[in-house]
Amino acid sequence: MKIKMKRRDKMAEVNNGRFTVNGTLGIGSILSIFMSYYVNHSVLWAFLHIFCGWFYVIYSTFHYSEKWIDLLHKIKMMIG
Numbered sequence: 001m002k003i004k005m006k007r008r009d010k011m012a013e014v015n016n017g018r019f020t021v022n023g024t025l026g027i028g029s030i031l032s033i034f035m036s037y038y039v040n041h042s043v044l045w046a047f048l049h050i051f052c053g054w055f056y057v058i059y060s061t062f063h064y065s066e067k068w069i070d071l072l073h074k075i076k077m078m079i080g
Helices: 027-040 043-049 054-063 065-079
Strands: 002-004 012-015 018-021
Touching: 027 043, 027 054, 027 065, 054 065
Parallel strands: none
Antiparallel strands: 002 012, 012 018
């Protein structure tokens, strides 16, 4: 017996008594990947920070603010 939860995004369903969750990557997870790789230059750390999502994004924004300001300045110089 397969029963789907009435949710717009269909992230969860019950199948034969087993509850499963379909994983998706949100904006916070994607940002954490890019921010972690930029700061640490490590794929392993970027993979681990996926699970932190917005918590890592907020932490990184405050903790590495000088790096982000420098990056924004470089982008501004490239654009014109």
